[in-house]
Amino acid sequence: MKNNLLSLLLFLCCAVATQFFSQRVWAQTATATGMTGDQWKAIKAIKIANLDKDTYFKSSGFILDRYEERPAYVFTYSDGVTRKIYLYKVFAAEDTKDLGLLAIYKNEKSGEVKPFVIPGANADRKAWDAYIDELKYVGEKEPGLMSTLTFVLSREMAGLMAGGGAKAEESGDKKKEEYNFCFAADASVTLADGTSKSISDVTPNDVVMSYDAKTKTLVPTNVTRVDTHEGNFTLAGVWLTPMQELTADTRPILTKPMLVEATANHPVLTATGRKPLGNVAAGEILLRYDAATRQVVTYKVVKTESVIRSVNKVYNLATKSGTYLVGDVVVLDK
Incomplete structure (x- = not known):
């Protein structure tokens, strides 16, 4: 029962943090329409050859750009396993429209890699439903995943709300030609x-x-x-x-x-x-x-x-x- 309550709490925290974070980030570059359900699936299918070196690239009609050019968040728990979270901003390659975030979880011991496509605030309901399902049915199966993802999104959200996201705002103001x-x-x-x-x-x-x-x-x-x-x-x-x-x-x-x-x-x-x-x-x-x-x-x-x-x-x-x-x-x- 205790473990179930903890999992539920982490799930709710992650979902709330995601919603606030997406609203803060995409308010800077709001667009009339956002990520569709089909785009969510296509982004999730993108394979990144080298997570530490591939900080900017185009694939399957999308641009992936490492969020704020930051290295991975690294966590080492008491079980001795190192876990990492990589964050990428996702744009449509055709018109460089902001679509959302791609958060990639990696377990350094098992080599397990799990991508989480986080829709922008204006995304289609199907994209949000797919993301919530991922949190529920994938996130709970991997020990340490929900807590690391929740921490990263909460920390980024806190930085933006405290005014520490100046770099993000500057990045959000990039012209399309960049x-x-x-x-x-x-x-x-x-x-x-x-x-x-x-x-x-x-x-x-x-x-x-x-x-x-x-x-x-x-x-x-x-x-x-x-x-x-x-x-x-x-x-x-x-x-x-x-x-x-x-x-x-x-x-x-x-x-x-x-x-x-x-x-x-x-x-x-x-x-x-x-x-x-x-x-x-x-x-x-x-x-x-x-x-x-x-x-x-x-x-x-x-x-x-x-x-x-x-x-x-x-x-x-x-x-x-x-x-x-x-x-x-x-x-x-x-």
Whole structure:
């Protein structure tokens, strides 16, 4: 009887904490409609390969973004078992509409992972019913799950109510384009045969050129999805020139620097790893395909600009390999 009462109390606390937390978070970015029952099922089915490293990614038409960029909540109970809770905000990839939260429970001893899709305040009743059922029929079967989830949601709610959620409010005010990693319609995508076409003309299943960072070789890859977004988007740019001209010739630069432009947050592959285009500084090294040698060569950034132009429609490709070439420069999906 005592255990049943404790389980009921935890269930009620978790449900109440969830409702308050969702109202506080989604009041900042309220939308006319929220998560549907079908979306709830689709989000629950998403598999995350590495919970500690995968803090932002797109899957099955959704964007998952680690809540406030926080690491996992970690709990070690008297039974010696370490339990973790990971929190992600969930957005619709098509229009970056806020849908809710994904809380993932992990038992480090058993390896058991249980996702809980927490609808936003404006969600469909079916989504809320599904979440409550999960709390009742899944949460009670795993010792320690309900208490850890209740603690995390209650603590986040308390932080928001106390004004400690400034970062969350700032995050809630993000413009849609902050989640849209894209290029203008005329951006030139390098195909697997070395030719190119505008990104606006690329279609799913097209075979484009990709770069394998492990083998440092060019490989073909299939386009799995083409994302398009309409609005007002500012493009940043970097100007590149071949490294060999800078190092092997004492005369002024012979080749006119080439421009690479995209939204400032779109990641490119530099000599030191992944970096948003807007964070790339003069002097850094990017990788570019040389059509004459069919090899990847190094180009040096000689100039950066935070604003090149504005466009009302942008595009991004999702590929099987995670990379493709724009203007023959190696870029990443997101």
